[in-house]
Amino acid sequence: MSESAETAMLPAWDAVEGAERARELFATTFGGEAEGVWSAPGRVNIVGEHTDYNGGLALPIALPHRTYVAVARRSDRRLRLVSSAADGVAEVDLDAVGPVGTAGEVTGWPSYVAGVAWALEQEGLASGLPGLDVAVVSCVPTGSGLSSSAALSCSVAVAWDELAGLGLAGPADDPSDAGRADLVTACVRAENEIAGAPTGGMDQAAALRAREGDALLLDCRDGSVEHVPLDLAEAALELLVVDTRAEHSHAGGEYGQRRATCEAAAKVLGVPDLRTVAEAHVHSQDTLDHVLPRLADDEQRKRVRHVVTEIDRVEYVVARLRDSSRAPLHGATLENIAWALDASHNSLRDDYEVSCRELDLAVDAARGSWAHAARMTGGGFGGSAIALVDTRHLDEVTAAVAKAFADADLRAPAFLRAVAAAPAGRTA
Structure with missing residues (x-):
């Protein structure tokens, strides 16, 4: 590519760079070491727009551009959250979180994190989840229609899943699609009810259930998926x-x-x-x-x-x-x-x-x-x-x-x- 076109391309961090950025922000903000770094991709939809909440079909792919979260468990039920894209540290009491319009409403980007814990517990997938310290970095452009919000909620979901021993996502070399479908449901509820974003589920399915090298044919009525080869x-x-x-x-x-x-x-x-x-x-x-x-x-x-x-x-x-x-x-x-x-x-x-x-x-x-x-x-x-x-x-x-x-x-x-x-x- 020409130099001018190349400079206009938004790069995707590799796993090493993303993890290093997240760990550095964690250490600078909270001190000490994170227990691990988890990530989730943005998505782009090839075709099938505004069909998800109509029980229809969609065909997204997961992007190489990802949100990375460095995470450590806490001994209480509090969240402490920091993002490279926001000022200051946000704190949320998990026992006080409630839907939009209630006394427990959480405002701004922390709602996408707090909502995951609330939804996992509401769905009966977890109980008494631990609080977390979370540092967020991302190369998914925000406000771009590439699902930066779902990348955030889904990255935290797989972190909580592992740290709390829920076993829904499965190991990286043998992921559990049924368990990941449950995580999709929780992340959709988090965005719909806690963040107040009326998404239909395609974004979360792409982030959690996509596969490298394939497009994801998502049946939004029953939640079933098919991996369709996409070798451009x-x-x-x-x-x-x-x-x-x-x-x-x-x-x-x-x-x-x-x-x-x-x-x-x-x-x-x-x-x-x-x-x-x-x-x-x-x-x-x-x-x-x-x-x-x-x-x-x-x-x-x-x-x-x-x-x-x-x-x-x-x-x-x-x-x-x-x-x-x-x-x-x-x-x-x-x-x-x-x-x-x-x-x-x-x-x-x-x-x-x-x-x-x-x-x-x-x-x-x-x-x-x-x-x-x-x-x-x-x-x-x-x-x-x-x-x-x-x-x-x-x-x-x-x-x-x-x-x-x-x-x-x-x-x-x-x-x-x-x-x-x-x-x-x-x-x-």
Whole structure:
């Protein structure tokens, strides 16, 4: 790569660097040595946006960019928390933690840590968890739609799991998917009820249940997963992530409004979730042409159309990836995947209305350069986009997006390479 493009790439720390940074912050803040360092990845979603809370399908990968936590047990039920991205030391009494809106509400980033203990105990997965001293460092960019919050909660979850002897995550060389699914449930409750972020579970599943070299096909209705081979390097392809620097937050009202609209539409249609509509659509039992007129509200019609067609696109892409396992990802297979990714962004922009100026600009610039396809990724209202690019044209696409932002007088975007990485676990 050229020097200018290389400097714009956000690097992923290796395990040694991440652990050293976390241990140094721990020692500087708390004194002494941490008992260990655990980490969890950010995630990028290839396709399947806003389907998780609708019982649908999603296809994320874990990123090599991770959050690292150096941790030591305490003899009491207190948390002492420090982050390289925040000032001061936060303290939380685990016995006083309660949901948002109650006297025990925990504010700010510590809620994502305290909420894990609360949820593990509420789920009956643990009792009387020890307090912790926790030092947090991360190379997952925050506010970028790459799930920095789930990386934090899941890294702490696997730390508590090991230190309290819960045995849910399993050893690194033989992870327990059933136990990790329980940890996903706890981390979702932590974010939903303690942090007040209405996430649907895809982020936590990617952080805890992904596998290196594979995309994770997640069935958000029953929590089952399938690992789908994703060897972009063999086909000389890159999945380029564009962090638009347009910050977003899952705790914001727009995300919750979309979820509420979908739930209201499902109630009108008399179905438990919009996945049911998608299944009927696929089997031609009840097409969208028949379903949408039953919704009097135009907003509901648009949201349902996105969710149903997005679930279809996940299945379509997975089928093409399975085909590519027998040959490199190129030709008609690549073109079909590219079509689905482009269609996903168009649907998110027009029907779900969660894109923004920066996301559209990144997508249009990548498409207008050498990218096979581009789309926003994550919850939207800011955050990141992805582009599927030939490795030989990575510089050109990166430069085209950067120029488009400069011409629009916007803050320069950042870039990172998305490679299917390992799930949460002990690092050192």
